[in-house]
Amino acid sequence: MRKVFWGLLKKDFKLMLSSKFFLLALGSLVLYSCYINFVYVKLDQKIYPVYLYDPQNTQADSEYVTRVDSREALEAACADQYSVGIDISEDRPELYLLSSGLKTADHYRMIWGGAVLNGDMDGQAAVIGINDKEMKNRREITAEFLFFELSAVGFLGLASMLFKEKQMGVIRVHGILPVRRPLFIFSKLFLLLGSDLLFTALLTGINLGFSHTLEVLPSVLLQAGILSLIMSLAGFLCAIRLPDFKQFSLFYLILAVFVTTPVFLAGQTGAAWEWIAYHPMYHLFVAMKSAYFSDPTAGAPYYMICSGAIILLFLLACRTLNREMAKEG
Amino acid sequence: MIEVRDLVFSYRKDKQTLHGLTFSVRDGEIFGFLGPNGSGKSTTQKILTGILKGHGGTVSLFGKDMQSTHTQEFFQKIGVLFEFPYLYANLSALDNLNYFASFYPKEQRRDAEELLDELDFKKDFLKKPVSSYSKGMRQRISMARALISNPKLLFLDEPTSGLDPAGAVLFRKIIEKERKKGTTIFLTTHNMLDADLLCDRVAFISGGNIAALDTPGNLKEKNSNHSIVIDYLYQGERSEKTIAAQELKSGIPFVYDELISVHSQEPTLEDMFIQYTGRGLV
Numbered sequence: 303m304r305k306v307f308w309g310l311l312k313k314d315f316k317l318m319l320s321s322k323f324f325l326l327a328l329g330s331l332v333l334y335s336c337y338i339n340f341v342y343v344k345l346d347q348k349i350y351p352v353y354l355y356d357p358q359n360t361q362a363d364s365e366y367v368t369r370v371d372s373r374e375a376l377e378a379a380c381a382d383q384y385s386v387g388i389d390i391s392e393d394r395p396e397l398y399l400l401s402s403g404l405k406t407a408d409h410y411r412m413i414w415g416g417a418v419l420n421g422d423m424d425g426q427a428a429v430i431g432i433n434d435k436e437m438k439n440r441r442e443i444t445a446e447f448l449f450f451e452l453s454a455v456g457f458l459g460l461a462s463m464l465f466k467e468k469q470m471g472v473i474r475v476h477g478i479l480p481v482r483r484p485l486f487i488f489s490k491l492f493l494l495l496g497s498d499l500l501f502t503a504l505l506t507g508i509n510l511g512f513s514h515t516l517e518v519l520p521s522v523l524l525q526a527g528i529l530s531l532i533m534s535l536a537g538f539l540c541a542i543r544l545p546d547f548k549q550f551s552l553f554y555l556i557l558a559v560f561v562t563t564p565v566f567l568a569g570q571t572g573a574a575w576e577w578i579a580y581h582p583m584y585h586l587f588v589a590m591k592s593a594y595f596s597d598p599t600a601g602a603p604y605y606m607i608c609s610g611a612i613i614l615l616f617l618l619a620c621r622t623l624n625r626e627m628a629k630e631g
Numbered sequence: 632m633i634e635v636r637d638l639v640f641s642y643r644k645d646k647q648t649l650h651g652l653t654f655s656v657r658d659g660e661i662f663g664f665l666g667p668n669g670s671g672k673s674t675t676q677k678i679l680t681g682i683l684k685g686h687g688g689t690v691s692l693f694g695k696d697m698q699s700t701h702t703q704e705f706f707q708k709i710g711v712l713f714e715f716p717y718l719y720a721n722l723s724a725l726d727n728l729n730y731f732a733s734f735y736p737k738e739q740r741r742d743a744e745e746l747l748d749e750l751d752f753k754k755d756f757l758k759k760p761v762s763s764y765s766k767g768m769r770q771r772i773s774m775a776r777a778l779i780s781n782p783k784l785l786f787l788d789e790p791t792s793g794l795d796p797a798g799a800v801l802f803r804k805i806i807e808k809e810r811k812k813g814t815t816i817f818l819t820t821h822n823m824l825d826a827d828l829l830c831d832r833v834a835f836i837s838g839g840n841i842a843a844l845d846t847p848g849n850l851k852e853k854n855s856n857h858s859i860v861i862d863y864l865y866q867g868e869r870s871e872k873t874i875a876a877q878e879l880k881s882g883i884p885f886v887y888d889e890l891i892s893v894h895s896q897e898p899t900l901e902d903m904f905i906q907y908t909g910r911g912l913v
Contacts (some may be wrong), residue, residue, distance in 0.1 A: 309733040313719070320721045471717035475776075477682045479734045480706035626682045 314463075318493060321466065323459050327384055327501050330455060331404065334447040335508045343436050343441045350411050352418045353379040355389045355465055366418050386415035405574055431593075440451060443508045445594040446570070449587050451505075452526060453562055460494050461541035461550060468542065468626070473497035477627030485500045487619050489536055498530035499523055506594075520594040526609045529586050535615035542622045582611075632658045632784060632815040633679065637688035640674055648674050650839040653686065661816040663830035663847075665823075666902060671679070671839040672819050673714075679747060679817065680711055680786055687772065692784065707735055710782030714789045716769035720762040724752065724772045728779055734778040746775045751801055766793040774802065778809070785809060788819045804827060823900040831902070837908035850903045858896045863887040 318324060354367045355376040361367070368374045373389060380387040380400055387398035397415045401408050433441065467473050476486050493626045498596040505514045506522055565587045576586050586608075589600040633656035634868040640649040649671050650652070658661040666672045677683035678690060681697065689698040693708060718727050730744035747757065750771040756764060777785060779784045790806065791799040805873065806829055810816060820826055826833050827847050843850060857876040865887045873896070878884045898906070 303730065306734055309730065313730050317719075345896075466721075468719050471713070472719055474682075474713065475711075475717045475731070478680050478706060478709065479709045479731065481734050482702040482703075541721055628677055 303482070303485070305487055307489060310485055311493065314489050314493050315574045317463050317466065318459075319495075321459075323463065324497070326455070326459065327497060330451055331501060331504055331508070334444075334451070334505060336554070338440060338443050338447070338509045343439050345439070346435070350414050351379075351385040352415060353385055353387045354389070355391055357391050357463075361419075362389060362421075364418065364421070371381070376475065381563075384411075386411050386418075388415055388419050390419075409506065423456050424554050435454040437510075441508050441514075441594040442517075442591070445591045446566070448502055448505055448522075448568075449529070449590050450562070451501065453583065454558060455538040456494065456530060457496055457557070458554060459537075460534045461489060461537040461554075462547075464490070464538060465547050465550065469563060473542075473623070474627050474629070478625075484539050484616075484620055485625075487535075487616065487623065490538065491531065495527060496532045497609060498526055502526040510594075517592055518596055521598055522590070523598070525590045525593045528612070529590065531585070531612050532608070532615065535612065535619055538574075538619045539615065539622055542619075542626050632656050632660070632692065633662075633817065634691045635675075635679075635688070636690075637689035638675070638678065638690055640671075640678060640683070640685070642674075649686070649837050652836070652839075652841055654841060654844055656815060656817060657816055658815055659810060659813045659832045661810055661829050662834060663826040664817060664819045665821070665833055665900075666836035667908075669820075671838045672836050675836070676786055676788065676817070676819055679691035680709060683802045694859060699748065706778065707739065708783045709786065710777040710780055710784070711778040711786045712773055712788060712790055712849055714792065714903065716766070716773040716793075718772055720770060721760055723758045724757075724761055724764075724768075725757050725774075727772060728775055731776050732779045740783050741779050741781055743779060745887075746778060747771065747806065750775055751798070767795060768800050770794055770798075774805070778805075781800055783814060785816045786819070787813050787816060789821065790818070791820075791825055799825075822906070828899045835904050835907050841855055842907040843903070851897050851900065854903055854906060855897050860894045860896060862891040862893075864889040864891060 351369050352378050353370050355370050355373055370379055376387045379385055380398055383400045383402045389396040389398055397412060399411050434559055502523060540553055563581045568575055568588055591601045635654050637653040637654055638649050641647045668788050672839050678686050725743055752771050791802050832846050835842040859876055860873050862871050865901045
């Protein structure tokens with residue numbers, strides 16, 4: 303059986319080479335790393351501008367505050383939905399801000415406005431964890447890029463390879479070869495998993511540095527392995543079930559728009575949707591991010607559900623493969 | 632070699648595809664399975680090759696029931712030539728053959744290059760990718776793939792499809808050679824000439840039933856009207872007469888100056904098929 307598996311592996315490796323799969327992965331690695339190192343780590347959020355309407359001049363001047371002459375001027379200055387206004391024309395100070403649409407961001411703006419009003423700007427930030435701003439950014443964006451690569455690009459990679467075999471009709475030939483049919487799936491999974499884990503190790507190593515990588519790599523590899531297996535099996539199923547690449551592309555678009563976009567929005571922005579807790583990809587995303595921050599939040603139920611999903615997808619893939627083998631030419 | 636009794640199969644609950652086929656194929660025999668599209672021949676072949684499961688009736692190959700799990704040993708004994716040349720287009724002929732051969736025990740495998748040489752494959756193309764091959768070349772590699780494991784039972788689906796006349800003759804010779812080696816051959820085809828020239832026995836399948844099963848010779852003889860058409864010259868005029876074969880016992884039963892041609896009016900295998908099934912071989 304080892305020899306048979308080796309034969310399948312060699313063939314799949316050649317197919318992956320000819321479909322430029324590795325070139326694509328290498329391109330992604332270079333692109334993501336360049337973006338992280340030359341762009342993302344230098345990004346920082348502009349501090350919320352604070353406008354103060356203080357006709358009695360009760361407040362001392364501060365580098366964080368811009369004075370305005372009237373209530374109207376204060377409202378005009380805060381019309382950008384980003385700035386914070388402080389009106390102390392009455393006895394009771396009033397914070398004025400137009401909602402940005404994101405609850406969390408508005409909450410931070412209010413805290414910042416209050417801090418400026420009370421002169422508590424320095425020494426108030428709590429140090430959370432062991433990361434400085436740059437390392438926090440690196441971990442965050444690396445986790446997001448890896449999630450995107452494994453869930454979208456990996457899915458497409460295996461499916462495009464399988465579509466080639468389907469179009470050539472060679473899947474049917476495997477139905478009459480002395481080969482256990484699950485091995486046909488295993489060899490592809492093995493290669494994809496190996497390639498995804500290597501990609502994960504390289505992406506993490508390049509962008510987090512050696513010592514930080516060693517610290518998070520085992521848990522990151524575990525999450526990457528789970529995501530890789532789930533997405534590869536889903537890609538396998540779709541590529542066999544859908545009759546042509548056009549339909550597959552449409553399905554891929556739906557997957558990207560309706561499945562992964564809410565996860566990114568919920569994870570990256572302040573969008574607060576209660577239903578996101580029922581979105582399976584969201585939990586995979588959170589587990590990946592937690593792994594990068596050495597904060598494993600996923601418990602036994604998560605791993606049990608993931609294992610169950612992998613087994614179920616594998617059984618479905620075997621069944622679909624058997625049907626494909628019995629199809630007419 | 633193959634024993635089929637009351638074989639039934641349905642793809643859907645409300646539509647039965649095979650309605651109780653019964654036939655057997657002897658060791659070393661070339662058995663022709665002829666029928667129009669949709670008659671059930673591909674379904675039967677898929678059941679026999681273990682691709683399709685869930686049939687009714689009994690089917691046994693090599694003395695073992697097909698309902699039981701197919702072992703790797705079963706697949707090592709069969710070779711299949713599909714109707715279409717299914718090959719890895721990015722690999723060369725040799726790479727394709729070596730890949731497929733790698734699943735069989737070493738002592739069972741044939742040499743890929745020798746086999747391709749036997750199949751008159753152009754040597755310049757041996758290492759070029761299949762995507763650059765003509766249809767006939769692809770069919771040659773497919774045949775080589777079916778033969779590379781030295782199978783005891785060979786399933787051939789339209790073996791001469793896509794070949795030029797010389798190629799078709801070569802393939803028939805190779806099939807004959809396999810028979811001489813003792814290989815049993817299950818031949819599915821539309822091509823009546825192939826069936827007539829190669830098969831020991833043929834079965835006509837139509838609408839999921841076997842309409843007739845016999846040797847090509849017997850089928851034609853049973854349905855022959857035993858008449859002969861003679862073309863001749865008499866007193867400078869050309870004429871044609873149809874007589875019963877029996878009448879020839881005592882020589883040509885009419886006067887003539889010169890015989891031009893004598894034709895027996897034996898029906899063709901295609902005539903027989905239409906007669907038994909009421910359908911042409913489309």
